[in-house]
Amino acid sequence: MTETYTESNRTEVRINSERLRRRFDEFNEIAATEKEGVNRPSLSDANREARDQLVEWFEKVGLETTIDEMGNIFGRRKGQNNDLAPVLVGSHVDSQYFGGRFDGVIGVLGGLEVVETLVNAGIKTERPIEVVSWSNEEGVRFQPDMLGSGVFCDRFDLEYAYGRCDKDGKTFGEELERINYRGDAPCEPRDLHRYFELHVEQGPYLNEEEISVGVVEGVYGFSWMNVSFEGQADHAGPTPMHLRNDTLVAMSNVVESVRQITATTGTDLVGTVGSVDVSPNSINVIPESVEFTIDFRSYDNETVQTAVDHIQNEIQWAGEREGVEWDVEEIMRVDAEPFDDTCIETVKRAAEHTNVEYIQMVSGAGHDANYLNTICPTSMVFVPSVGGVSHTEDEYTEWEDVVAGTDVLLHAVLQESDGR
């Protein structure tokens, strides 16, 4: 059903909530879990199935579909003037292991909905519009995360990305080939006018404030560290306390130090020890070695640096006190990424235009938008996560908020695709 374009269409156009909902539900039948989540980690068979579905829908809506060397999927709707750089919208469809249905998915299906809404309303834009699904955003199977957009934005080499291994020793390159999504298009920066990404907040603020949309002004910077302690395995019975070199006690000291540092360093600093591996991990053996991770984040880069400096001292103290060897490796450091002022203003105007209540906010989580922001003006649209929960099957967003966010995305795209 193609409608005739009028000026009032352009002002009053809204996305089709029911169509988006049908697509959302159908999409999330792929690798659905018992607890209403999805299990579609990067380059899995389930991820391939999701990609196939997406490509089918892109083509049905009439988008010209391109797969690049990283398996990033682009669907392009031509504009009136195809010499102009396109407006790009999108997100990702890989999931955490047993993750949520909204994370990433609403940004890609929302982008598709925006385009189909324009098609059906007969609204032609000066600039082309492209919808993208980035590869390996989550980083749970292949580290680092945001790998597809990272190569696209020249943050990583293609060969580096292909060589990333999962826990079974399979590489990203092999697995991309296996699922038949290693495309021909070069994965490299090209001229883009704007990038907008609709995403769930993954934090509690919008939900607590009962506000439908967050206009994202930037993303926290972070540091990821791997820490290890190496001590002495000994029998838990006959080894007196004063002769112990217990790596788990040293680690516990550090876990508490992480908590203390967040309480005393900066106002927005968060710190997490998320992963722990103990060896030999036996009830009656003093832990010989322990490896664990630390994640510090803040919107202020100096605050992250201060936290890293503090925790390195604490790791050293804990190791010395317990008489165990320590090693710290910072495996990733990303600076805070303030988004483009023009794009932030565009999203605000779009929210005002659609009468959606919004707040301006910072994202604690990293997104593909971080990297896109380094090659073109970028901003994001957040919708609430109920209870602030994400990366689990419990993740949930009220449907009316998804619709409000997609309408804001629509009008941000409309404003920016008029050729100015």
Next chain:
Amino acid sequence: MTETYTESNRTEVRINSERLRRRFDEFNEIAATEKEGVNRPSLSDANREARDQLVEWFEKVGLETTIDEMGNIFGRRKGQNNDLAPVLVGSHVDSQYFGGRFDGVIGVLGGLEVVETLVNAGIKTERPIEVVSWSNEEGVRFQPDMLGSGVFCDRFDLEYAYGRCDKDGKTFGEELERINYRGDAPCEPRDLHRYFELHVEQGPYLNEEEISVGVVEGVYGFSWMNVSFEGQADHAGPTPMHLRNDTLVAMSNVVESVRQITATTGTDLVGTVGSVDVSPNSINVIPESVEFTIDFRSYDNETVQTAVDHIQNEIQWAGEREGVEWDVEEIMRVDAEPFDDTCIETVKRAAEHTNVEYIQMVSGAGHDANYLNTICPTSMVFVPSVGGVSHTEDEYTEWEDVVAGTDVLLHAVLQESDGR
């Protein structure tokens, strides 16, 4: 080579260090590890091979070999009066995963050496002497530990023991059958005169004091607990600190409390958190759940009880503070086991007779001797563990100490097998 018995033989007889060494080295070629340990967990193929070797040697020395329903292996040398209850010596030949060569092995091969020494010296004893190898002492594959002696001493039912599962869901009963060591002899208490066990100390005292033999007056009691915390998995970035329910922080509080309780409760209390499992164990997800173990030991039962009471309070506080649910289950409680005074005196006299320097001491680790002590007078002979290390491939005992300990075992057995 059979020598003629004389009274001076009886006084001056010593074990054959070279023969014992040859046997020890040959035995430890079975499932030897690269780092000079052994990997022969209970009822594995390697454990079967070790058992087969033992039975072959028992029979070669002329012992009457019996396998009971639990796979405990007995080798009997007749006495002058076989109506008298036998003196039993032994230990175990199952190992930790990638464990040491001495733990258990010297007690069994030492017992065999004692008998062969008597045979070759032409020394006849009034009482029969039996050498035993107990099944599943380590408890690393099938819990609980000391299962073979536990059933023998009526601590556990046979059916309970058969039903114990390893991590792959295989039962003790099935695996015993598979390796062909489910014998016909009833596994139940019978009339025994004495039980002596030679074992490595697994602690640092003898090694620090440079003393070859410890006369063991008893074994620490202990409590084993499983603890779990259940909180909320959340993204490590956008979740502000005050909204976190981080189970790993709660666990770290408890690990430090275990350490603090050992510093302030009793003089000999030791406490260990040895095993930790975190879920989902991802660098950027706040740990939703954590399960871990606590091991408290002391020679004083009230001290163990005080530690258990204290840590339960600490677990509750840590859980409440962090806003997570907690659960504590005591999976095992064993009282301290003071050995028999007569047997302790016998071992001391044997050490004095062989001019071996000794100290009287308590064992921090549990042994089959704990259970045997409940059905017959029992004591143990300890030899030093270099650096106090055990349950790892680094475990080591100087050979001269093994020889000294086996000579003490020999003369303890000789004293007690004269029919008085």
